[in-house]
Amino acid sequence: xxxxxxxxxxxxxxxxxxxxxxxxxxxxxxxxxxxxxxxxxxxxxxxxxxxxxxxxxxxxxxxxxxxxxxxxxxxxxxxxxxxxxxxxxxxxxxxxxxxxxxxxxxxxxxxxxxxxxxxxxxxxxxxxxxxxxxxxxxxxxxxxxxxxx
Amino acid sequence: xxxxxxxxxxxxxxxxxxxxxxxxxxxxxxxxxxxxxxxxxxxxxxxxxxxxxxxxxxxxxxxxxxxxxxxxxxxxxxxxxxxxxxxxxxxxxxxxxxxxxxxxxxxxxxxxxxxxxx
Numbered sequence: 001x002x003x004x005x006x007x008x009x010x011x012x013x014x015x016x017x018x019x020x021x022x023x024x025x026x027x028x029x030x031x032x033x034x035x036x037x038x039x040x041x042x043x044x045x046x047x048x049x050x051x052x053x054x055x056x057x058x059x060x061x062x063x064x065x066x067x068x069x070x071x072x073x074x075x076x077x078x079x080x081x082x083x084x085x086x087x088x089x090x091x092x093x094x095x096x097x098x099x100x101x102x103x104x105x106x107x108x109x110x111x112x113x114x115x116x117x118x119x120x121x122x123x124x125x126x127x128x129x130x131x132x133x134x135x136x137x138x139x140x141x142x143x144x145x146x147x148x149x
Numbered sequence: 150x151x152x153x154x155x156x157x158x159x160x161x162x163x164x165x166x167x168x169x170x171x172x173x174x175x176x177x178x179x180x181x182x183x184x185x186x187x188x189x190x191x192x193x194x195x196x197x198x199x200x201x202x203x204x205x206x207x208x209x210x211x212x213x214x215x216x217x218x219x220x221x222x223x224x225x226x227x228x229x230x231x232x233x234x235x236x237x238x239x240x241x242x243x244x245x246x247x248x249x250x251x252x253x254x255x256x257x258x259x260x261x262x263x264x265x266x267x
Contacts (some may be wrong), residue, residue, distance in 0.1 A: 006244075007240050009240060009243040009244050009247060010247070011244075011247040011249065011250075013247075013251045013254055014254075014255075014258075015258070018243065019254065020250070020254065023250060023253065023254065029253065032249075032253050033246065033249040033250045033252070033253040034246060034249070035249070049227045059245060109247060109250075111243050111247065113239060113243060
């Protein structure tokens with residue numbers, strides 16, 4: 001199951017690794033930043049220890065969306081690993097690794113989300129998959145050009 | 150992200166995991182075709198090709214229209230596009246979260262900075 005990383009997002013933030021790390025485990029902090037734009041309220045439950053569970057419930061105009069998971073590794077302030085389950089991630093557990101790399105006066109956060117069903121496929125069938133995507137693009141262009149609804 | 154539909158995602162991904170089925174999709178992307186025309190392009194039996202086509206139908210990628218004795222197949226690329234969107238959705242999700250985290254930290258620094266000055 002050691003497939004290539006599914007997706008990686010990086011961001012350098014002007015803060016210490018400790019401060020950023022803590023923002024991932026503190027419910028009051030999470031309630032502020034871990035919510036999409038249309039979320040009215042976010043309920044957070046965090047059991048910040050290895051094997052402990054968390055639940056982030058985002059209340060949106062369309063209804064509540066629950067994200068749950070279990071902490072696999074808590075190495076303050078370097079690495080945080082947790083499983084991730086949400087209506088968007090399908091039925092399977094995916095895995096999120098957040099690394100905190102101190103840079104001069106800042107910290108680079110490298111977030112890797114793996115075990116996503118489609119990502120596994122992308123990794124395993126990269127060639128075929130990208131061919132397919134090119135094809136889809138062409139088909140859509142053709143449909144649009146032909147004015148097909 | 151709205152309500153993201155995951156139903157059928159596994160079927161779609163399973164369907165494109167095979168090179169013969171990808172070739173069938175590629176053939177149908179060019180134009181609609183009869184089952185027999187498609188089978189003629191592959192060095193495997195009509196029966197095997199039919200099995201692959203049925204998998205594509207179950208995934209909603211291929212639609213079949215029966216006219217007389219001919220079975221015409223056409224490509225419906227929408228489920229594939231949805232599956233591909235999925236990883237992009239998550240990339241956007243986490244990019245948005247890290248941006249929100251930065252805003253949160255900046256705001257926190259500003260307010261604590263002000264307090265220190267007073």
